[in-house]
Amino acid sequence: MDAGLYRAAREGNIEDLIQNKDHLESQLTPTNNTVLHVAAQFGHIQCVMEVLNTCPSMYRMVNSGGDTALHIAAREGQSTILRALVEYANALDEELEDGVGTAKDMLRMANAVGDTALHEAVRNHHPVAVQLLTREDPEFCHPANCVEETPLYLAAERGYVGLVFVILETCSAPAYGGPGCRTALHSAVIHNHEGSFGSLQGCTKKLLDWKGGLAREADLQAWTPLHYAAQFGHLSRVRELLNTDKSVGYLTDKDDKKTALHLAASRGHVDVMQELISHCPDCWEIVDGRGRNILHLAVKNHKKRAIKFILQDFSLSSLINQKDIDGNTPLHLLAASDCYAPLLVNHPKVDRMAFNKESLTPLDMVYSDGYTGLLWDSTKRSLINAGAVLGQRDVARSDNDELATKEKYHLHDKVLPAEIRRAANTNLIVAALIATATFSAGFTIPGGYNSSNGRDQGMATLTRKAAFKAFVVTDALALISSIAAACSYSVVARDSDRIVLLKHDTIGYLLLIFAMGAMVLAFVTGFYAVLADSSGLAVTLCIMGCFPFLINHFFQRKVW
Incomplete structure (x- = not known):
């Protein structure tokens, strides 16, 4: 041009x-x-x-x-x-x-x-x-483009609720499809922006009011919008879909034959599970393509909140011993995984002697699958304490399995102690540092000593203050706990038994954590004793001293 x-x-x-x-x-x-x-x-x-x-x-x-x-x-x-x-x-x-x-x-x-x-x-x-x-x-339907996007689908996917309203209220019969045979309702449910864009809640409701049959339309995987709402834990979307058509709670997908409740259990969305069961009280009876119920799936995916919810609901108690197509109860799956759920192991209705199609009990599964480590030991111990026993239906195979298991553990019995010792050596240094610091603080006490002549000569000047007394106690606790932790780690350094190593390593770790907490308290109370006249600064130090406990609590919850 x-x-x-x-x-x-x-x-x-x-x-x-x-x-x-x-x-x-x-x-x-x-x-x-x-x-x-x-x-x-x-x-x-x-x-x-x-x-x-x-x-x-x-x-x-x-x-x-x-x-x-x-x-x-x-x-x-x-x-x-x-x-x-x-x-x-x-x-x-x-x-x-x-x-x-x-x-x-x-x-x-x-x-x-x-x-x-x-x-x-x-x-x-x-x-x-x-x-x-x-x-x-x-009157124009506004069909999809080359990648199967209709204008209505685009508006719902991007959260443009105002545009969704305009299209639905103006066009007589707009197309609503999207990629993968999804509909605009699928998109509105999947891209749930309720936290940031509360208006998208109106988008889902508007689509359902416009065409309630969208709730039953499935994509290429035979997933309905309710499947996606359950998968992602969008409780408001679940409620809207069920209020429109409760029957969608019974629809299964194409490959795994899972309902929305199965997906919610697999993801541990307890609030969604409660909503689904309240609208469809018998939907929990449906099993997936492998014959697994919601408790099977919760155990398989290590969703402890879902496990607890199911076990505490008396109406769901028949799920506890139900078997899948392989004859495995939820307890079998628990024993064959690294999930630790004592609530299931100790449940009064659980059958600890149930056999699967391979003639294995849950305790047999613990040994045959070759899991190791702290969780494996905890699961095995909790099963034995609860009364679980080996099946002994096929003694010849059991002997072969025991031999194979010993061969699996042979290398592990060498590797695991070495890893524990390496960690113990690091913790031993930390324990020694805490002991040294607290020992020194015990003789260089806050406020110093009384140097005047008299019967109080050589006594601590702040002896009568409550904060000083708290300092002395917490400092002593930190010293004693760190020394005890060092003693526990010394056992780790010389013992070779894996169970003993794990036990003493755990004891040493707990003592070390306690010593750290006591040391922080000694620091806070010691400063408070000498800063009592400056209350603002003293209180600030006390608040700051709580931060390590809060941080440790946060990370411990994340780990467990």
């Missing part, structure tokens, strides 16, 4: 456009944009009208991407240009062969990737443009 002509279209210089009006159609940019495209992009309405009056056919010309000037204006949100283009098209008297008007034909034109002007307006969130385009052609 001529540089002067392009500059005139970009800057809205009508005079230069008029001077070059004889060859406007032949002037194109590298991407085949016409002068009308450029003027529409930059929002120069007078230039647009001048070009249309000069070259009436230019409104239908497309660039290399298949975009008309209407696409460009919709993408940029130039609502004035959109209105002018539509009015101009309506003013033309010509009719296409199929009887569709010129304006509607322009509105329905798709570019190279199948986007109409409404796609562009929705994607770039231009509400005025969306209102104009939908009101001009309300």
Whole structure:
């Protein structure tokens, strides 16, 4: 395109456009944009009208991407240009062969990737443009583009609830599909922005009010919107879907035959599980494609809150000993994993002597699967303490399994003690440092000693203060605990039995944590004793002294 002509279209210089009006159609940019495209992009309405009056056919010309000037204006949100283009098209008297008007034909034109002007307006969130385009052609369904996106789906996916409302209230029968056979309702449920964009809650409700059957429509995996709501733990979405159609709580997917309740149990979303069961009180009876119930899935995925919820609900007690297609009860799955759930092991209704199809009890599973480590030992110990025994149905195979298990553990029995000793050596240094620091603090006490002659000579000057007494006690506790931890770690250094190592390493760790806490308290109380007259500073130090406990509590909860 001529540089002067392009500059005139970009800057809205009508005079230069008029001077070059004889060859406007032949002037194109590298991407085949016409002068009308450029003027529409930059929002120069007078230039647009001048070009249309000069070259009436230019409104239908497309660039290399298949975009008309209407696409460009919709993408940029130039609502004035959109209105002018539509009015101009309506003013033309010509009719296409199929009887569709010129304006509607322009509105329905798709570019190279199948986007109409409404796609562009929705994607770039231009509400005025969306209102104009939908009101001009309300009967059009606005179908999907080349990647199966409809304008309604895009609006729901991006959380543009206002645009969803406009499309639903203006168009008589808009298309609502998306990629993977998902619907706009799938998208609204998946992209739940309730925390940041509370309006999306209205989006889901609006879609359900518009077409309640969307709640039952499934995607390529046969997942309904309720499946996704349960998977992601969107409680509000679950409630809205169930209030519309309770039967969706019984629908299963294509591959694993899982209901929404199965997914909620697998993810540990207890609040969603409660909502599903309250609306569909018998949906917990459904098993998945492998014959597993919700307790199986909660155990398999180590969801302890879900396990606790199921075990505490008396109406769900029949799930405790139910077997899957392999004959495994939830306790079998617990024994074969590294999940530690004593609540299930010690439940009064659990069958600890149940056999699966391989004639194995849960305790047999503990030995046969070869798990090791603290959780393995804890699970084995809790099963034995609860009364679980070996099945002994196939003694010959049991002997072979025992031999194989010993071979598995042979290397582990060498590796694990070495790892424990390395960790113990580090903790032993920490214990020694705490002992040294607290020992020194015991003789360099806060406030010093009384140097005046008399019977109090050599006594601590702050002896009568409560904070000083607390300092002495906590400092002594820190010293004693650190020395005890060092003694426990010394056993780790010389013993070779794995169980003994684990036991003493755990004891040493707990003593070390206690010593650290006591040392912090000694620090706080010692400073408080000498800063009692400055209450603000003393209280500030006390508050700061609580930070290590809060941080440790936070990380301990994360770990466990």
